[in-house]
Amino acid sequence: MAPDIAQLLWEARQTGRTVSADALGAISDQDAAYALQTAMATLSGAAVVGWKLGATSAASQKALGLKGPFYGPLLAPHCFDTGVTVSGVSSFGPGGEGEFAFVMGDDLTPRTAPYTEDEVAAAVAAVCPALEIAGTRLTGGVLNADPRHLIADDAANAAFIAGPRITDWRGLDLAHQTATLSVNGTEKGKGNGAAALGGPLTALTWFVNERCGQGRTLNAGEIITTGTCTGFVPLAAGDVVTVDCGALGEVSATVG
Numbered sequence: 001m002a003p004d005i006a007q008l009l010w011e012a013r014q015t016g017r018t019v020s021a022d023a024l025g026a027i028s029d030q031d032a033a034y035a036l037q038t039a040m041a042t043l044s045g046a047a048v049v050g051w052k053l054g055a056t057s058a059a060s061q062k063a064l065g066l067k068g069p070f071y072g073p074l075l076a077p078h079c080f081d082t083g084v085t086v087s088g089v090s091s092f093g094p095g096g097e098g099e100f101a102f103v104m105g106d107d108l109t110p111r112t113a114p115y116t117e118d119e120v121a122a123a124v125a126a127v128c129p130a131l132e133i134a135g136t137r138l139t140g141g142v143l144n145a146d147p148r149h150l151i152a153d154d155a156a157n158a159a160f161i162a163g164p165r166i167t168d169w170r171g172l173d174l175a176h177q178t179a180t181l182s183v184n185g186t187e188k189g190k191g192n193g194a195a196a197l198g199g200p201l202t203a204l205t206w207f208v209n210e211r212c213g214q215g216r217t218l219n220a221g222e223i224i225t226t227g228t229c230t231g232f233v234p235l236a237a238g239d240v241v242t243v244d245c246g247a248l249g250e251v252s253a254t255v256g
Helices: 002-015 030-044 058-064 117-122 147-152 200-213
Strands: 048-054 070-075 079-081 084-086 095-104 124-134 157-162 178-183 186-192 223-225 240-244 250-255
Touching: 002 030, 002 147, 030 070, 030 147, 048 157, 048 200, 070 147, 070 157, 079 084, 084 157, 095 178, 095 186, 095 200, 095 240, 117 124, 117 200, 124 223, 124 240, 124 250, 157 250
Parallel strands: 048 223, 079 157, 084 250
Antiparallel strands: 048 070, 095 124, 095 223, 124 157, 178 186, 178 240, 240 250
């Protein structure tokens, strides 16, 4: 059954169609959902250039009925730099999310002891303002989906857009750094880094230890976006979305 579910999700992403939960069938648990996620990424044939964290905010966890965050791969064909027009996402019930992302400068390899936040910070090369366009290949949209289906569906990623890479970031208090999301020039969402598990570095450290606990390395050059600080803001074709992260700068995209 697992390869069939992954195939259905991948075909939906390629064609811009959605698939019902009934067509996919039940997914037994999170481990099975992550196995499907990996199978879908493998079917894509695309390079994994980083990772997205989802449900790192209390509001997101409440909306999805979760007790903690989840994650998924960022696939190269769906990752862009600021100013892009992103095509092919309008059918996936897209929403914009303003986030903080990290570019890794060093590998973090599995070990017995968990990594501390200071150790993780030391391995970071740069921070950037980020815009995730979240969306799902599941009929009914993100907020109506079983979280296990969302995990399997590339953790509900539709596109990721990175702003300027800032290397001189260590004097910034990222937990209190504001992120504002605007659509067509009108503010629609606002928050700060503390929404992401108490702070973006805290969220990154959670992910590092989650991956390393599975015997997997987080590689230099990978980019990790740490979850919405602005909430999920619905988008439509033609919308211009901007995320302003203050001292870190801005990132923007147009929904094609």
